Amino acid sequence: MANQTREKQLQDLKELKKPSVLIVGGGINGIGLYRDLVLQGVDVLLVERNDFCSGASAALSRMIHGGLRYLEQGDFKLVRESLEERNALLRNAPHYVFPLATTIPIFDYSSGILNGLLQFLRLTDRPGKRGALVIKLGLSLYDFFTRTRRETPIHRFHNKKETFRQWPDFHPEVKCSATYYDVWVTYPERLGLEMIMDADQTNTGAAAINYVSVANTKDGTVTLKDQITGEELPVQPTIVVNATGAWINLTNDALQGDDINPVSKMVGGTKGSHLIIRNDDLLKATGGQMVYYENQDGRICILFPYFGNVLVGSTDIKIDDPTDVRCEEDERDYILQSLAFVFPDITIKQEEILYTFSGVRPLIHSDASVTGGISRDHVCRTLPETPGRPFPVLCMIGGKWTTFRAFGAQVTDQILGTLNKSRQCSTFDVAIGGGKGFAKDKGAFDSWINDLARNSGLGETRLRTLAMRYGTATEDLIRFMQQGEDHLLASDPSYSQRELLHIIEQEQVVTLEDILLRRTAMGISGNLSSDLVDEVLQILAQARGWSTLQIETARSEFLNRLASFHAVTFSTPSRQCTNA
Structure with missing residues (x-):
């Protein structure tokens, strides 16, 4: 085909x-x-x-954020624009974009006032510690910028007792914490x-x-x-x-x-690397929220639950050649050290790192000595x-x-x-893909799922999984799946054969990597196994009419890239993650 x-x-x-x-x-x-x-x-x-x-575009932190730290640099226009666009995506892509409670552990009350002022006046570009007063000011501005069309709750502070009641694994020197809302994206x-x-x-x-x-x-x-x-x-x-x-x-x-x-x-890139970690203690320690924290060098890091694992990042390293970037060993060590700083009693083993990814931020060329100071x-x-x-x-x-x-x-x-043409419409309120007509209200969503179940014969759990992958486009997918014999994958029963065939036929899939790492979340979810790779490859090969040599070449190329750029090999069995 x-x-x-x-x-x-x-x-x-x-x-x-x-x-x-x-x-x-x-x-x-x-x-x-x-x-x-x-x-x-x-x-x-x-x-x-x-x-x-x-x-x-595939290597972001999976966050659609307003840029809280950019307030230090006086980038009020960028923060305001980012918050407006963040909220627009909540409305336009509700099947992929969701609010996420974000908590900042705070180690003192007054740090950062002088350094923040110097950054604001462009007299320094070096990050510094941020105390409760500076964070309170930043979060208040965050709330102020979204006051006219608010999509998320305003921030709140927690004293030390309340902080450790909710996050008992924080570093014992944490004095208080603050919670605000940002936004995350499932399938960018x-x-x-x-x-x-x-x-x-x-x-x-x-x-x-x-x-x-x-x-x-x-x-x-x-x-x-x-x-x-x-x-x-x-x-x-x-x-x-x-x-x-x-x-x-x-x-x-x-x-x-x-x-x-x-x-x-024109461009001076900085590399950002992330880890996907499967550690039950770390997952529990997040409290189901994003933790937005400072490393000891003042750089902001984040971690939050992602498809049953924990996404942690990131680094920020100047780089001249954007080709073939990957998470290097020293970056992995840096991220793990940052985790140990905020959660000192949680130990991450190397085998718990399921997946790594890196990308190069295409920033405006700058002579700034510190990457965090680049706009x-x-x-x-x-x-x-x-x-x-x-x-x-x-x-x-x-x-x-x-x-x-x-x-x-x-x-x-x-x-x-x-071109001497006039704008015909704005894209600010244009829904995207499966976000068109997607029910954000739980009652309406449940009613839609029940209707699909009655009309399709598929189970509710399966339909909810499809709905969170494809939004309202699930209806077209179901019609396609019903046009032929369909079976769940043996190596990942959250997907079916005709579901993947629909992706292959309709979404310009060329390589095995396209479908395993981008059209689906099989890779980043830590769900890949040798059996799953082979099963998906057979579906793709049959759709394309590939020869045995083409199949072997595709498999070899994918496994080599998976090991080289994402640190994934199949020497140990993977645990299935059915919600990816």
Whole structure:
């Protein structure tokens, strides 16, 4: 069976020889821009040299946060925008985005006042300890910024007695704590994919394709290359947008054409690494909340329950080459040491680290001596037309996962002005994918599940699992599953064969990694096993008509990447995690 969706997108690409806009980069910023432009009726092409949301957009802390610590740097505009966008995602993607109570253990009352003032005045970029007074001020501003359209409760403080009643495993020197609400996301890669699928249903004059790269630029023609077949695909865009994140500098070089003048460095990346840990004591110690804490060096770290395990991170290390980053041993040690600082009586064994992941934050190039002092804001810089490149290149630099929609809207408005077009709609309140019509009220949700159970014959537990994976798109999935014989996977009965076949057919799955690490949470949930890899591979291979050699190659490549970039091998059996 062919990859129908990707084949159709490639055909659309071939017909779209002169798109108004070519977006290079299929991370969350490029996808957000693509959706916005499509909704404005612009003919636009998006290409991604790997899979959608496979770089930094897959390596976030799984948080959609307002950026509490950015208040120290005086980035009030960024914090306000982040909170507005965070709350918009709660409304627009309620199947993937949820409020999360977040508690800060506080070690004293007055630390951080002087350092916070110096940071605010840009007289230092070094982090320092934050006492209760500084945290109270920050959380009060947090609440103030969301006062007109509040989606989460306001913050509250706990004295020492109350703190240790709820979190008895905190370091004994903790004096008090504060709890506020931020937001977490279950399936960020799927959220990005759903925006592409929404856009493709709206406008036939657009296409978004993975595994297509920029080969070269000459005489106004950008030659694209299908990474799967090797086919070259020429296009002549009016405007090019470089949304390749940490690869912006390299992509600009590829887009220069015959112009030999070098492009100044725009991005300075920092690497962030995370661990997925399976330790029952640590999971219990979180109290079902995120713990937002300072390491001894003043850097903020977080941990929270994620698919039955605990996600912990992150590091923040300057890096020049964004290619093939992974969580190194010293980063793993740093994260474990930070855990030991806040939970000194909990010991993490190496075998309890189920999965690691890393990404490079595409931050605005900065000479700051401390990575925490580099702005997380976003900016669009334009490279004007040149004789060798007769189209402008708009470079989307920086930004947080949280603010992708606002960043996309900013660049869309700039493009619409260049094309002499008017905005037709705002994306601020546009629901995403399975979030359309999703019942946020428990009673309405339960009623919907009961209706699905009566009409489909599937059990309530199975339906609730599907609903939290796909939202209201579950209804289309059920119809597909009922069109043929379906069986639960032997190695993970929370998935079924036709459920995965639907993903393969409809979601531009090319590699085994696409489905195991991005279309599903099998990897990050710690649910992978050798048997599961083989079972999913057989479904994919049958759908694609792969030969025995292709199957063995796909398996070998995936297992090598899994070991190299996520520290996962199958020397010990995995425990099933049925809620992923």
